[in-house]
Amino acid sequence: MEKRSANGIKTIYSALKAGSWQTRVSFLIAGFGQAARGQIAKGLCYMFAQTLFILYMLFFGGRYLGHLFSGNLGVRLSGEVWNEELQIFEKVKGDNSFLILLYGTATLVVALLFFVVWFMNIKGNHENDARLAEGRKLTTFREDMRSLINQRFYIPLLIPPFVGLVFFTVMPLIFMVLIAFTNYDYAHMPPGKLFDWVGLANFKLMFSFSGGGTGFALVFLRVLAWTFIWAFFATFTNYFLGLVIALLIHKKGIKLKALWRTLFVIAIAVPQFVTLLLMQKILDGDGILNAILGTRILWLTDQRYLSLLPRVMIILVNIWIGVPYTLLMCSGILMNIPADYYEAAKIDGAGAVRIFFDITLPYMMHITAPYLITQFVGNINNFNVIWLLTGGGPVDNVHYGGGTQAQSTDLLVTWLYRLTTDQNPKYNVASVIGIVIFVISAVLSLITYNRTSAVKSEEAFQ
């Protein structure tokens, strides 16, 4: 990455220093060099883009970008102001911190995009200089267009998906990361009350233990610990039960294999949220399970022992949901284990248990290690299971008070969600949690990514 940006700077530098006068003018007027040297259509496209950008900045974006870098997110409240000359109260449209931040982010993205276009213009001119110096002809518009479905076919292929990505992933993300550095919460809801930059105050709040319930660190650590415990159990119980059931079905001499598999796989057909809602009602205090057992156990709302029962039930229900998937996957891989491994083991006199631990399990682990880590990350962010079963509850004020709004079975994601949808939302704290989740997922995913053979050997089969 660094090398590449260094190359980019080098291109700009040498274009400025040694470029022709057309190239140098193109630093100010994008596309001038191209148009002046006969690539009219291309040059006009660049000029059009630059004109649009300038107009956008003048009439819309510039103001918001200014706000973003001037250190305040709006000062004027909307309301009525006494007009001395007319002797009346006038309605004044005030600032809206939220819109300032949102449009500011959008403008930032637009500016970045324009910078890319501008750089392409410089690079094109630089290449044209080189071509002319070698006495070659410049490419015509037709040739440029043709290369877009040939050597540079990746450009039209990548642009539409990336537009979607910029609008619905990149921009919202930048926006939410910026929120983490403001005091945007229920006490600062624009347009009634404005919010502003507060630096690292939210991070300090989240990670400090200071007394009087002001620091969230204790609660944060509890939620984090449960998130990891949950992710660990959810991932490995599913994996091993799925593997064991797959092995049972694949055992030699077991008949009706397809029927047994179908019994479990049917569960996939029911959408997850339906299963979860159904389970929630079955396990309800007045639900059918208690009616059958003749008990009155609060399966999902018992607060005793740090809400132990709801936690166990969540993991059990998750087994019901997840095992069919791992079963399917494991059966697929089991069928691919080379038969000679088993034959060799049998000749050596290994029993079924030895074979499982010495051949089947290592082989499975080797192939599915990336899958396991991906699952683990997925479970850290497994919103649906927790939210639909317990909603993060039961409410447990002894341990989770102090304005954190966290509850006993909350994962980081459900805590984040509650903070943004609560009657007293705290968007700033939620953003801090989001950033924490990102860091955790990023570290774990990078480990997987670098270990995955698919990345290293992507050309193995070509």
Added chain:
Amino acid sequence: MKTSIRKIGGNASNIFVYALLAILGTLWVLPIFYLVYTAFRVNPSTGIINQLFPEGLKLGFGNFTRLFRDTMFSKWLVNTIIVSASSCALTTLFILMVSYALSRMRFKLRKPIMNILLVLGMFPGFMSMIAVYFILKAMGLTNSLLALVLVYSGGAALSYYICKGFFDTIPKAMEEAAILDGASQFVIFKTIILPLAKPIIVYTVLTSFISPWCDFIFVNTIISDREKYTVSLGLYKMINAERNSFNDNFTVFCAGSFVVGGIIVSLFMSMQKYYVEGITGGAVKG
């Protein structure tokens, strides 16, 4: 002698395995059975969900009549089909485009782009949900199905891994002949790679078609108009967020779930082979 002992031992362990499978299988099927049973339980239809066999039990299709007559379920069904069909088309197209570019073509920014996509995929989607809502609001798109389609397919580029893994396995020799004949990359993409990629296309279509049927969080944020609900949000609100307790609507909820489940089952049944290839392939390739 020795063999017969072995055989008996084998039979005994097989019986044990059968018993275990039967018990586990029952555990997995029972909740679904309960769902279907409740869906067809007409009388008493409300109030008593905590009795397995209440007095005056009657089975029938009454809940389905109620579902389509008294609730807006048919409207929600149409909405869901519109949204999932269009977002599935867009998503599949996007994924195929990104996968082809990153798998079959070589250009300077390829590795950086793959890294950027990897990093972007690590942010939790919920984090940006509020911002997405306001962006849609600024575009005047909230409360519309188009917004849902855009949200579901906007991030499609992030889930290109499985498809790219598949493209990676197609031998280069296939297209080299075509290049010698002077075919452009566009022609290669259309006439050589796409026909070979049928299993992965079916897999992508299937998964992206089904995801709108299962999401209720984004719908809940973006759509507030009951007319515009998808089935998942409709069913969710039916037993969770309305003033009456879930007792009143539980049988109707089960009937609705039965319909949705039926649609998804039939899709899976017809495409099962490809789906299994898809997830096993994806697991092996990470």
